[in-house]
Each structure stands twice: as C-alpha cells, then as structure tokens.
Amino acid sequence: MAAWADAVEAAGGSAPTLVLSAWTVDSLTRSEALDRFVAAQAPLFGLEIDPGSIGLDARGDVAFETFWQSGIVTGPDGQAVALDAGLAARDYGLARARLMLETLASRAELGRERGAVCGIDMGHAGHLTDRFETFIAAAMMRMMSESLTGTRRVSAPADEAAEAETVQSMSSRPRTGS
Amino acid sequence: MIFLMAGDPGTEGPVPAVLDTGGIAGGFAHVGAESLTAGLAPDRRTGYGMPDTPGVDESPEARLYETGLRQALVPQISEDTLWLTLTGDRQGNRPVMARTSAAIPVLADWAGAVSGPLGCSPALPVFSDGTAGADLF
Numbered sequence: 001m002a003a004w005a006d007a008v009e010a011a012g013g014s015a016p017t018l019v020l021s022a023w024t025v026d027s028l029t030r031s032e033a034l035d036r037f038v039a040a041q042a043p044l045f046g047l048e049i050d051p052g053s054i055g056l057d058a059r060g061d062v063a064f065e066t067f068w069q070s071g072i073v074t075g076p077d078g079q080a081v082a083l084d085a086g087l088a089a090r091d092y093g094l095a096r097a098r099l100m101l102e103t104l105a106s107r108a109e110l111g112r113e114r115g116a117v118c119g120i121d122m123g124h125a126g127h128l129t130d131r132f133e134t135f136i137a138a139a140m141m142r143m144m145s146e147s148l149t150g151t152r153r154v155s156a157p158a159d160e161a162a163e164a165e166t167v168q169s170m171s172s173r174p175r176t177g178s
Numbered sequence: 179m180i181f182l183m184a185g186d187p188g189t190e191g192p193v194p195a196v197l198d199t200g201g202i203a204g205g206f207a208h209v210g211a212e213s214l215t216a217g218l219a220p221d222r223r224t225g226y227g228m229p230d231t232p233g234v235d236e237s238p239e240a241r242l243y244e245t246g247l248r249q250a251l252v253p254q255i256s257e258d259t260l261w262l263t264l265t266g267d268r269q270g271n272r273p274v275m276a277r278t279s280a281a282i283p284v285l286a287d288w289a290g291a292v293s294g295p296l297g298c299s300p301a302l303p304v305f306s307d308g309t310a311g312a313d314l315f
Contacts, residue, residue, distance in 0.1 A: 028299070059229045069235060069236055070238060092238070092244075093244040094214070094216050094244065094267070097270065098267075101183065103182075138246065140246065143212070144245075147179045
C-alpha cells in the first residue's frame with residue numbers, strides 16, 4: 001500500500017485507499033461437484049459416466065454422494081482415491097467464521113478503510129442466515145459488529161422472518177430470459 | 179478486546195491460550211470473555227427437504243448448518259496472566275479487558291460476563307501464543 005501510494009502521489013495523484021468490497025465465502029454447489037466427479041473418472045479409472053444418470057435431488061447415487069461429502073472417489077475395483085474436493089475440503093461452520101475474521105483482519109493490517117461481508121451467495125441462499133436459522137458465521141459477524149469500532153450489521157434477516165423470507169425468495173427465484 | 183481462534187482447522191483437544199501481561203501503563207480492572215461454539219445443526223432433512231443417502235457419512239454437510247452458541251465466561255487469572263482454554267478448532271473466543279469500572283456499563287450489553295473488580299491491576303496483556311496454536315485477530 002505504501003509503495004502504491006508513493007507511486008501515485010509521485011505521479012501527481014492522491015493516495016489510494018483499500019476497500020474490501022462486498023464478498024462472502026463461497027459454497028460448493030452440487031452441480032459443481034458433479035462436474036468434478038465425472039471429470040475424475042476417466043483419468044483415474046478410465047470410466048465414462050453420464051452425469052444425467054446421477055440424480056442431484058434424489059441423492060441415490062452412493063458413489064457421487066460419498067464424493068460430495070468427502071472428496072473420495074472409488075474405482076470399479078474398490079480402490080479409493082481422496083481428492084482435495086467435496087464439502088470436507090471447504091470452510092464451513094466455525095471454519096467459515098474463522099476465514100471471514102481472518103480475511104477482514106488481514107486486510108485491516110494492510111490499511112483497509114472499508115469492507116463488507118455479503119450474507120448470501122448465489123449457490124446457497126442464507127449461509128449466514130436464512131428463514132430458519134442464524135448460522136455460526138453470522139454469530140461471529142454479530143460479535144464483530146458488537147465490539148469492533150466502526151463495524152455494524154446492515155441487516156439481520158434471521159431476526160425478522162418476513163425480511164428473511166424476502167432474501168430467501170429473491171435467491172431462489174427462477175431466472176427468466178433477459 | 180481480542181478475537182481468538184484455536185490453531186489450524188483440525189486441531190484436536192483443548193488448546194490453552196495464555197495472555198501475558200505486556201507492561202502497558204494503567205493495567206486493567208475487569209476481564210470478561212465470550213466463547214463461540216457450534217450448536218447442533220437443525221434438522222436439515224425436514225427443514226430443507228434433503229433426502230438421506232444410507233451408507234454415506236454426511237457429517238461434512240452438517241457443518242453447513244451449524245448454529246452459533248455463545249457463552250459468557252470469566253478467564254482464569256493467575257498473577258499477571260490470563261488463561262483461556264479453547265476446545266480445539268471448534269471454538270472462538272472474545273476476551274475483553276476493561277481499564278476501569280466505568281467501562282462495565284458500556285460493555286454490559288455485549289461482552290458477556292465481566293468479572294468483578296480484580297483486586298489487582300495487571301498490565302494490559304499482549305498476546306503470546308505460549309503453548310497454544312491460537313491465532314490472534
């Protein structure tokens with residue numbers, strides 16, 4: 001930041017500020033996991049799998065569901081290969097809260113002036129809160145908003161069911177052609 | 179006020195975090211802390227319409243639905259040192275030190291349990307990881 005400011009000021013400009021725009025910790029989607037699962041079969045086991053044969057909603061395919069959870073794929077002879085994939089490889093629960101805290105703190109060290117965390121993502125609505133629950137990462141955000149000077153909650157959907165339903169329905173509304 | 183979280187994800191067992199006094203003038207008069215741990219996930223099968231797959235360990239997915247449990251506690255104080263014990267990587271902790279009693283009403287609505295007067299005035303602590311793998315934010 002210092003070198004950047006020096007360079008900009010030397011060129012006649014004013015020193016830049018660091019702003020961490022609205023962001024969140026992303027979530028693994030089922031279709032993303034399916035793509036990875038299918039792609040792993042040929043190089044590892046020489047298998048071709050029709051992704052259409054795996055029901056993402058019904059959750060009946062044990063091999064894919066195991067991969068979805070753990071990142072482990074199992075070949076036709078029972079050989080198991082653990083990939084850095086699946087839900088186990090992502091930051092969820094308190095790990096998600098930790099990553100948010102770590103990200104905000106590390107940018108603060110760099111001189112961040114402003115930042116925002118977005119409570120929903122495109123893959124899964126309401127991973128901080130939804131119409132049912134306040135999840136643990138949201139509890140961490142709440143603690144931060146209480147005690148870090150200049151930090152505040154813009155809204156708390158789980159406190160207000162009607163508002164939460166709006167968030168939920170906006171996120172799950174089917175897309176229409178543009 | 180400090181945010182602490184224990185070590186790397188996967189850290190097992192209790193992690194002691196030691197806050198050594200750092201010699202900052204004035205000391206502090208009260209301490210408090212609040213822990214954040216994961217609560218039981220709500221019943222995602224009925225709540226979110228998620229079918230079970232027999233024979234598959236679905237515990238990684240349960241972490242998506244962990245709720246936050248906050249609990250107030252007063253750190254253990256030994257001479258000039260504050261001790262906190264984190265339960266592996268499954269707990270965050272927010273210790274709070276107040277310089278004077280006048281700060282207590284200000285802290286009361288969010289800081290959890292704040293101790294009575296300590297009867298001593300330890301210097302404001304500076305974090306030392308000691309034996310712990312805890313991270314300071």
